[in-house]
Amino acid sequence: MGVKGFVEGGIASVIAGCSTHPLDLIKVRMQLQGETQHSNLRPALAFHPTSVHAPPHRPAKAGPIAVGVKLVQQEGVAALFSGVSATILRQLLYSTTRMGLYEVLKEKWSEPNSAGGTTMPLTRKIAAGLMAGGIGAAVGNPADVSMVRMQADGRLPPAQRRNYKSVVDAITRMVKDEGVTSLWRGSSLTINRAMLVTASQLASYDQFKEMILERGVMGDGLGTHVTASFAAGFVAAVTSNPVDVIKTRVMNMKVEPGAAPPYSGALDCAMKTVRAEGPMALYKGFVPTISRQGPFTVVLFVTLEQVRKLLKDF
Numbered sequence: 001m002g003v004k005g006f007v008e009g010g011i012a013s014v015i016a017g018c019s020t021h022p023l024d025l026i027k028v029r030m031q032l033q034g035e036t037q038h039s040n041l042r043p044a045l046a047f048h049p050t051s052v053h054a055p056p057h058r059p060a061k062a063g064p065i066a067v068g069v070k071l072v073q074q075e076g077v078a079a080l081f082s083g084v085s086a087t088i089l090r091q092l093l094y095s096t097t098r099m100g101l102y103e104v105l106k107e108k109w110s111e112p113n114s115a116g117g118t119t120m121p122l123t124r125k126i127a128a129g130l131m132a133g134g135i136g137a138a139v140g141n142p143a144d145v146s147m148v149r150m151q152a153d154g155r156l157p158p159a160q161r162r163n164y165k166s167v168v169d170a171i172t173r174m175v176k177d178e179g180v181t182s183l184w185r186g187s188s189l190t191i192n193r194a195m196l197v198t199a200s201q202l203a204s205y206d207q208f209k210e211m212i213l214e215r216g217v218m219g220d221g222l223g224t225h226v227t228a229s230f231a232a233g234f235v236a237a238v239t240s241n242p243v244d245v246i247k248t249r250v251m252n253m254k255v256e257p258g259a260a261p262p263y264s265g266a267l268d269c270a271m272k273t274v275r276a277e278g279p280m281a282l283y284k285g286f287v288p289t290i291s292r293q294g295p296f297t298v299v300l301f302v303t304l305e306q307v308r309k310l311l312k313d314f
Contacts, residue, residue, distance in 0.1 A: 002104075008311060009099020010092060012304035016296050017091040022080040023292030024087070026068050028151045030285035031248045033062070034277050064288040075154045083150030086143050086167040094140025098198050099304075101132035106206075119210075125203035133198025137191040142183035144190050146170035148251040160254070178255070189247035189266050193240050200239045205232035205301055225302050233297030237290040242282035244289065246270050 017024075062070065071079055105128035110118035120128075137144075146167045153161050164170035174182045208228035218224045246269050255261045263269035273281050 003100075004311060004314065005103030006096050006100030008304060008307045009103070010096035011307050012300050013091040013095030013099060014088055015303050016300040017087045017095070018084060019299055020292050020296040021084050021087050022068070023288055023295065025080060025082060025151045026064050026071070027244075027285045027288035027292055028148060028248055029067050029071065029155055030062075030064060030288055031245045032152055032155060032252060033284065034281070064285075064291065067288075071154065079154055082154060083147045083167075086147035086150055086170065089167050090140050090143035090147055093143055094136045094194065096136075097139050098132040098136030098194065099202075101135060102128050102198065102202050105132060120206070122203065122207055125206055126199045129199030129201070129203045130195045132202075133194040133196070134191050136198070137194030138187065141187045141190050142171055142174075143167060145174070145183060145185055145251050148248055152248075152252045186247050186250040186266070189243055189250060193243040193247055196243060197236050197240045201232050201236040201297060204235045205229055205297070208232060222302065225305050226298055229298045229301035230294050232301070233294040234290060236297065237286065237293040241286050241289050242270075245282050245284055246273065249273065 068080075075082075106120055106125070109124045109128060110120040113119045146164070149162060150164050150167070150170060153163065162170075162173070164173065171183060205228050208231045209224060212218055212224050212228060213220055218227070246266050250263055250266060250269050253262045263272065270282070277284075
């Protein structure tokens with residue numbers, strides 16, 4: 001497989017990422033809903049014998065369609081592709097790495113079967129996905145941070161917006177203003193999420209595809225690829241959404257010079273989110289997540305299968 005697997009995975013990932021970018025942007029905006037009500041909990045929790053703090057008012061949360069319509073009304077249609085340059089870079093770094101490594105590991109860990117082909121147990125598929133996802137996320141984290149910030153920028157008051165011009169501008173300014181380490185802010189979450197997504201997405205796609213072919217439900221064509229990929233997308237969305245919510249909030253937090261950050265880390269963010277908004281806040285944005293993860297996974301694997309056919313003689 002070698003370099004070919006990386007090229008095939010990279011092409012499919014960029015096409016899938018760009019085509020579903022608006023859905024990803026809406027997901028990020030929804031995951032940040034309600035955050036301003038509890039990002040500064042420390043002062044409110046300080047003991048004060050003469051004051052009583054009423055529970056914070058929780059405004060109704062808008063759904064994905066409402067969020068998308070409001071976004072277009074306030075920021076224009078072009079805003080649906082805010083941060084798309086970061087998405088492209090992220091797919092080139094993160095997805096190309098994870099897709100290529102998964103194929104390399106799958107080739108090494110597969111065993112001959114009685115039909116003359118090869119098989120790979122589900123446990124090995126999951127292990128390959130975990131490993132490939134973790135390495136890919138570490139490589140692509142700077143682009144991931146940039147993408148989250150660029151997608152979230154429009155929800156801030158004009159005076160507080162970062163107004164990054166491109167992913168290169170975002171990375172340059174982060175290094176200048178916040179240090180090189182800011183490029184790996186939330187990297188532990190990114191890596192954990194990527195391990196879960198890659199293991200559930202790639203391993204389940206291969207598993208669903210094998211089951212469909214072995215049972216003769218459909219042949220190795222478009223119907224099988226779409227069915228297996230949509231099922232894989234659902235599994236990946238359910239598995240990764242809680243980590244994705246926390247990752248988005250940690251990456252997007254604005255740290256003022258000399259001031260304590262809104263969250264001290266992933267666990268602190270998770271606790272504050274659950275305390276202020278309830279446990280189901282960890283599945284905030286799930287509808288756009290599955291709405292994006294389903295089409296993304298379908299486009300990813302259908303494109304990948306077609307790219308493999310085109311490049312099979314190379």
